[in-house]
Amino acid sequence: MKFVRIVWCGFVNVVSGEWIISFLECPNGGGTIAARAVWSSFCICVLVHLFHQILNPLAPISKSYYVSKYGSLRLLSWFGTIFAGVYTALYARFASQWTYLSHVYNEIKKVEASGVDDPRALDEWKADFMEDAVEVQLATKAVFASVIKLWGEKASIKQKFIDHPLGGETRYFQLMGKVTRVCAEHSQH
Numbered sequence: 001m002k003f004v005r006i007v008w009c010g011f012v013n014v015v016s017g018e019w020i021i022s023f024l025e026c027p028n029g030g031g032t033i034a035a036r037a038v039w040s041s042f043c044i045c046v047l048v049h050l051f052h053q054i055l056n057p058l059a060p061i062s063k064s065y066y067v068s069k070y071g072s073l074r075l076l077s078w079f080g081t082i083f084a085g086v087y088t089a090l091y092a093r094f095a096s097q098w099t100y101l102s103h104v105y106n107e108i109k110k111v112e113a114s115g116v117d118d119p120r121a122l123d124e125w126k127a128d129f130m131e132d133a134v135e136v137q138l139a140t141k142a143v144f145a146s147v148i149k150l151w152g153e154k155a156s157i158k159q160k161f162i163d164h165p166l167g168g169e170t171r172y173f174q175l176m177g178k179v180t181r182v183c184a185e186h187s188q189h
Helices: 002-016 018-022 030-055 065-114 119-135 142-152 155-163 169-188
Strands: none
Touching (some): 119 155, 155 169
16 A cells, blocks of 8 residues: 555646655745646646547547647647636646745734733743744745845744754755755845
């Protein structure tokens, strides 16, 4: 069962374009969403074409220029529809993640402004914000990277992040390296 899960997760990672974010270290956003939508649409069109060939035994399997041209045109018409659906889904997901993370940040600032009774709880909340930013692939967006850099340099927040079940020292240093690089690049513009 574990093998099936690994294969399925790998398949979804490739087809959905998640590798664009992880391998290329691109933050989630407009350009990344467009690239993922193009990639995913291409993969889906190829899969649809393959299934069509397998499931339709009467479909012409020919190396003829005209047959392949007709098949390509049919796939091209599908591509636009698939692209629109994939782009819309990815953008909606991005928008909800951005809204969630912004809401958490605003709630933290609201609590800070009203006076904190337990600074340790606030530090844990900030460490959780950092973890959430990593999980929703927004940690390297400049606006969130600057907040993570500022909060992550505080020793008590750093320790809360490291102690988090998904955290750890290696993950902390990887995150801080990335956000420091983003902040440096952004300040040069």
